[in-house]
Amino acid sequence: MRIETRTVSDVTILDIHGKITIGEGSAEIRNRVRDLLQAGRKKILLNLGDVSYVDSSGIGELVSSFTTVTNQGGQLKLLSLTKKLRELLAITKLLTVFDTYDDEGKAVASFS
Amino acid sequence: MSSPERSEIELTFGSDIGFLDLVQEISDSISRLAGFGADDLYWIGLSVREAVTNAIQHGNKQDPEKRVRIVFQLTTDRICIIVRDQGRGIRDSEIPDPLDPENLLKPRGRGIFFVRSFMDNVRFHVRPEGGHEVIMEKLRSSKNEGEENENRNSNGE
Numbered sequence: 001m002r003i004e005t006r007t008v009s010d011v012t013i014l015d016i017h018g019k020i021t022i023g024e025g026s027a028e029i030r031n032r033v034r035d036l037l038q039a040g041r042k043k044i045l046l047n048l049g050d051v052s053y054v055d056s057s058g059i060g061e062l063v064s065s066f067t068t069v070t071n072q073g074g075q076l077k078l079l080s081l082t083k084k085l086r087e088l089l090a091i092t093k094l095l096t097v098f099d100t101y102d103d104e105g106k107a108v109a110s111f112s
Numbered sequence: 113m114s115s116p117e118r119s120e121i122e123l124t125f126g127s128d129i130g131f132l133d134l135v136q137e138i139s140d141s142i143s144r145l146a147g148f149g150a151d152d153l154y155w156i157g158l159s160v161r162e163a164v165t166n167a168i169q170h171g172n173k174q175d176p177e178k179r180v181r182i183v184f185q186l187t188t189d190r191i192c193i194i195v196r197d198q199g200r201g202i203r204d205s206e207i208p209d210p211l212d213p214e215n216l217l218k219p220r221g222r223g224i225f226f227v228r229s230f231m232d233n234v235r236f237h238v239r240p241e242g243g244h245e246v247i248m249e250k251l252r253s254s255k256n257e258g259e260e261n262e263n264r265n266s267n268g269e
Contacts, residue, residue, distance in 0.1 A: 060219035
């Protein structure tokens with residue numbers, strides 16, 4: 001897994017590439033999110049358009065990042081879900097938890 | 113070569129999650145050989161991955177001396193995959209429901225749920241001689257059989 005960080009307006013976008021699975025350093029997302037929170041960056045958008053595979057550990061990583069950000073008064077949203085990831089989030093009822101977007105501009109504009 | 117529809121393939125390896133990608137690739141290859149389409153292949157692979165992760169982490173407690181054994185059984189209408197570990201197993205009542213509002217935001221506990229969601233039949237079995245196994249089956253739909261026939265025809269079979 002590889003993560004690139006960029007900023008649009010006051011939103012930090014993490015472009016995630018590769019697999020989010022056990023053994024692929026899935027804790028990397030959680031660590032990166034924690035670093036952003038410590039730096040006062042509380043509007044975080046995870047761009048998952050280039051994620052090739054997610055297992056239950058990867059789903060757990062997204063949930064863990066979401067709760068960490070929310071508990072600190074921030075917002076974490078998801079961009080560009082693949083069809084398979086959307087299906088996994090749907091059957092686990094997590095689509096009702098996450099704000100998801102297909103368009104980056106709309107996603108950035110949605111942060112209050 | 114004998115028909116892939118009547119074959120049994122076994123793998124045995126140590127309790128190391130470093131094997132997961134290899135196991136999934138093998139699962140994909142076998143499912144493809146059995147005539148499953150791309151979507152089924154993906155979900156079978158994920159189910160195998162989750163079952164093996166559980167076997168390594170919860171069954172064998174990541175003890176490198178303990179083994180995980182997988183058996184892929186191909187028959188005319190289904191693939192049956194048995195994932196066996198050397199742990200004590202888990203009762204159904206001990207498996208939390210990840211859709212329960214109390215569990216929805218927990219980071220763990222979705223692996224078995226995925227297996228049950230994507231496979232047609234799933235059973236858990238504590239072996240009297242020791243160890244635990246997950247037995248999961250995926251039936252071949254008529255659509256997949258059609259794809260398989262197409263593939264065979266294109267290969268001149």
